Amino acid sequence: MIKKVLIANRGEIASRIIRTCAKMGIHTVAVFSEADQKAPFVSMADESYLLGPSRVNESYLHVDKIISIAKEAGVDAIHPGYGFLSENGQFAMKCKESGILFIGPTEEVMGKMGSKIEARKAMQAAGVPVVPGTDGALSDSDEAIKIAKDIGYPIMLKASAGGGGIGMQVVTSDDELVKAFANNSKRAQTFFGDGAMFMEKKLENARHIEIQLLADQHGNVVHLFERECSIQRRNQKVIEEAPSSFISQSTRDAMGEASVKAAKALGYINAGTIEFLVDDHEKFYFLEMNTRIQVEHPVTEEITGLDIVEKQIDIANGKALDIDQNTLEIDGHAIEVRIYAEDPETFFPSPGHINTFNIPTGENIRNEVAVTNNYDVTPFYDPMIAKLIVKGSNRDEAISMLKDALLQYKIEGIKTNIPMLLKTIEHEQFKKGNTLTSFVQDYYLPLIKTK
Known part of the structure; x- marks a missing residue:
């Protein structure tokens, strides 16, 4: 033990x-x-x-x-x-x-899922739908142009390795593709030691919805429902919530069943997440698998009452899962926002000295923090300094609680994205649940330009 x-x-x-x-x-x-x-x-x-x-x-x-x-x-x-x-x-x-x-999972599974190209192949073999695109690495920009014409612009050019939006770019023309291929391949090589690139069709009006999985060493696999993570900037998540306000129960069940089936086909063990793009007709397509705990795992914990880290340790200890799919239920609605040390308009990092750091407290408010008062935020790491999670009986209540909590947040000495978060959750389209992956470009950035 x-x-x-x-x-x-x-x-x-x-x-x-x-x-x-x-x-x-x-x-x-x-x-x-x-x-x-x-x-x-x-x-x-x-x-x-x-x-x-x-x-x-x-x-x-x-x-x-x-x-x-x-x-x-x-x-x-x-x-x-x-x-x-x-x-x-x-x-x-x-x-x-x-x-x-x-x-965590075995090194073999991590190796397979660590390559987005190999992950696509594995999901196709498991019967999970994937976004139309290339099944192997692109040799050069000439091949990329030829395939892009068959798929049809816009396309999403992606690095096979890594994550965090690095090496990923939406491309709309041949000329743009030539430049993007060279730049993103070089960047992926620098960050991940692998410059392999592939492409997928860019889905319009898409949502980023993912399924949390737990799998033990005895062949038992369950899903803990979905998280919607569509509010992103620079291809990186900023606001996550569970459950999704968009998908129907039948789609939720289908996504969960597909994810469990894929995990079993892989022989997956421990906690993992399968990410999907979902179109406006609720058709879902595999995006990638994260073979680790996610930044946004707290919203799943809030609606299920589970401690995912505890489950990870239990699984590593060889224990069988003590939860059953038929008895798992969604309780309420949870939203998480990532607090970044960054300019809320340019999204550029804003390292510096934090003079004051006061966080909101109260029932159904959860804080995950990395800093304190009189703390120096350095430029060496990701600029996320905290996460704020709230849980309400429904989505409207959670949004209201989140707004009140963000207004209580007090950080002095550096810039943060709290103004951006407030503008986003106060927006009529967010309140309606129109949380597409293009939300920041469609609704937030225009507010900044016209202020």
């Missing part, structure tokens, strides 16, 4: 994992970079070890150093959180070779 866990991550997710471990009576070990020495998660853990300099390749991506600390600390398992090494099959393999449990 797991008695001691190293969290190979930072920020709010590290703090969140530490809390669950403490609840389960599990000793925790934090690792941190020089830039994170004063971060809350460092003092929350039972033990903390300096990883190295601030840059990620010298700290949070330094596999050998993390494994070395894990051995020195005598941990039973490593929880990777999200981002960094969470979907790195080689890291999972090194944990295994070192006799340390990796709290």
Whole structure:
């Protein structure tokens, strides 16, 4: 049984994992970079070890150093959180070779799902619908142009590896495709060590809806319903909610069944999420699979009453799932917003010193935070500094609660995206549930231009 866990991550997710471990009576070990020495998660853990300099390749991506600390600390398992090494099959393999449990799926499944091209093939084999596009890597921009003409513009050019919107771009013409192919392939090579590109048809009026899965080592798989994550900027999620206000119960059931079927076909173990694009006729298409816990997992926890991190640890311990699909129910409506240290108009990061950091409190308000008062936000990492989650009996109530909570938020010393979040949730189209992936471009940016 797991008695001691190293969290190979930072920020709010590290703090969140530490809390669950403490609840389960599990000793925790934090690792941190020089830039994170004063971060809350460092003092929350039972033990903390300096990883190295601030840059990620010298700290949070330094596999050998993390494994070395894990051995020195005598941990039973490593929880990777999200981002960094969470979907790195080689890291999972090194944990295994070192006799340390990796709290996540097997390295084989991570390798297959880590390539969006291979993931498309696997989903097609499992009978899950995919967006029309290429089934292999594009050799060059000439081949891309030829295929784009067959698919029809607009198309979505994508890097096969990685995530976070890096290497992804909507393209509407041949000339644009030539430039985009070279730039995005180079960027993907830089960030992920893999410049392979593919393309899919750009779905108009699409929504980003995903299914949360849990799978144990005994062949049991359940889905925890859906999350809608359509409000995005720079192809990165900003607002997530559960359940979706758009899909019908029959579509919810169909998406859940397709996801469970795919997980079983893959031999998937632990927590994972299958992401879909859903058109205005409720037809859904596989987008990608995240083989880790998601940033937005709290909204699922709020509507199900489950602790997903606890389930991850139980599964890693070899326990069978103690929940059944037929008994799972949706309770209320939850919305999460990501608080970023960024300019709310340009979305450029806004590092600096936080003089004041006061967060809202109250019933059905949940805060996941990475910073404190008198804290320096550095330029080395993703600028998300907190998440605010609210739960209401229905969507309207949740929106009202969220607005009140955001108005209570007080952050001084840096710019944040709170003004953007308020404008978004106050918008008539958001209140109506018209939360398409183009929402920011269609409704928020015009407000900024005309103010």
